[in-house]
Amino acid sequence: MCRTRRIKCDETKPTCNQCAKSRRQCPGYKDEFDLVFRNETQATERRAKKANKKAMSQKHKQEEKDGFRSPSEIGALRSPDGSLKSPTDAFLANLKIPLEQQATCHFMSNFVLVPRQGSTRGFLDFLIPLMKAETTDTHLKHAFNACALAHLDNRVHSGDDQVKDKALAEYTKALHSTNQALRDPEGQKQDGTLAAVLLLGLFEVCRQDALGTELISILRVEANITAKQMGMLAWGSHTEGAIQIVKQRGRKQLRTKTGLLLFIAVRTQMIIHTLSTGKAPIMGVEWWLADAVKDEEAARCQRLNIKTSELRAEVTRLMTSVARTPENIELMLDLIRRAQVVDQECVNWSKNLPEHWQYKTVAWEDNVPNGDYSKAEVFPGRVDVYTDFWIASVWNLVRVNRICLASVIVRCAAWACSPVDYRTTPEYATAARTVVDNTIDIIASVPYHLGWHLKRKDQLVAKNPSLSGFACGDDEDLSMKGLAGYFLTWPLACLVGQDYTTDSQRAWMIGRLEFIGDHGGVKYAHILAQLQVRIPSMLIRRDGLLASPYPMAHNFEKLLSARYGPPTAGYSMNPFQQREAMQKEYIEQKKQELMNKALAGGNQQTNWVASKWLSMSI
Incomplete structure (x- = not known):
């Protein structure tokens, strides 16, 4: 209001004195989330970006025409199919700014979603106040840098081992410092520690390519790998760690805005983890929902998700334990x-x-x-x-x-x-x-x-x-x-x-x-x-x-591997052999029915052809 009236605001909270004296309703101040990484107006932002894109495009064309770039530099701006990459990627590839700063901006523009209205939620928006804090935890900085560098390398396809090495180095440092924080009774309850664990899980999602080739070859050989083992090979271990941290932090964490956002983020990861692995969620529905609602519609959805996780886990338990x-x-x-x-x-x-x-x-x-x-x-x-x-x-x-x-x-x-x-x-x-x-x-x-x-x-x-x-x-x-x-x-x-x-x-x-x-x-x-x-x-x-x-x-795994093994005690055939025998009997019965139908009413030569064709086809 004071900015509109073009007078100096004394910034008294919750209502400034200027508005109080003039008996106006003070609308307050913008939330700190809205002030981060934003220009003064959307119009200014659009004009600046359009002008910048146009200038960069002209510069790229001129430099390519003059042979200014080396073939490797030009290749860095192209996708594997030969087409030019997006303006954002091309812009990052040409800026002569530190790699870490490029990665930070790239990650913020791809993963950190900030709500513009109070009725919606963002994603990873808890990182903004945590990264702005003067006393940002070391493990959180390393985890953030690892994710940012890994995703930048994946998107820009730089082929530069330096970026990969830096990402892995930051990830290693993050693991070490996070483990140290978790050994400290007070450090394990800090917002930065929980945020770092969530980012470590995200790093696993972004950097699974090298592991993926090896994992798939293992899956093709070991057919009895379980869903639980699959989850643990990816982000599942970090998700389970985050769940345990949330449990240790208790209800006190819900009293701050950042603490509530972190709790909801872990709840979302917990739901996906339990649905994908068939494991029952720790605690109950009410523990996860009570006093932890930022959006009513989303909270009702997550209540249903947790109920489904509990039902699925109960069914799996009963299937393996009751007669x-x-x-x-x-x-x-x-x-x-x-x-x-x-x-x-x-x-x-x-x-x-x-x-x-x-x-x-x-x-x-x-x-x-x-x-x-x-x-x-x-x-x-x-x-x-x-x-x-x-x-x-x-x-x-x-x-x-x-x-x-x-x-x-x-x-x-x-x-x-x-x-x-x-x-x-x-x-x-x-x-x-x-x-x-x-x-x-x-x-x-x-x-x-x-x-x-x-x-x-x-x-x-x-x-x-x-x-x-x-x-x-x-x-x-x-x-x-x-x-x-x-x-x-x-x-x-x-x-x-x-x-x-x-x-x-x-x-x-x-x-x-x-x-x-x-x-x-x-x-x-x-x-x-x-x-x-x-x-x-x-x-x-x-x-x-x-x-x-x-x-x-x-022993389900042993039973699967016993396809041609000896029968178990009390049975002439093992379950797979019984199943195959029943299928063979069914096929023979159907074959005979089809042959009888095909042979009915035909001459001797027709019957012979039909019999041969059916015997080879069935």
């Missing part, structure tokens, strides 16, 4: 009903959202260039846009939640109806429709995440003001944001492994994961693109083998 009795079958039917209730709550959540949470369909794509789904930006069908990256991620988390609930329901139905084929049950039919519908919804959100709407020049896609913006850089930059790819990895990986996903959908999703790994700098996406699982059929097979009264339930 198939009438009482336990009724217990499984009760779990089905509970899962259906949570699923209905998810549906109700989506129907009762405020307007700014709603998405809208802006286009319909019919063609796939060259028929190659793996290279297509958009899968045939609708394209949706959202008001915010973070809101889009919450929507997809709800959709993944419903897919997990469908898997729980089908597993319980298969256990209860065995040996009848579970695919004949009404629960399976309902689950299939649920998964197919939510798959379409997630696919429709992918182009928005990857910046497709920003490149449209036909004005079909309205440029709506976003409810949040990145802490640095130009929000209208056409290059893909690293955070958008990070948000997509878990939903796409979940869909790729579903039984109900079509071959064309799976090829397109794998292509998008590869794109995120190559161009988004989230290298963990390469690993997720190569995992070959099918849900829920693989889980149902495991449940059937583990459930009593099958033998050797205590």
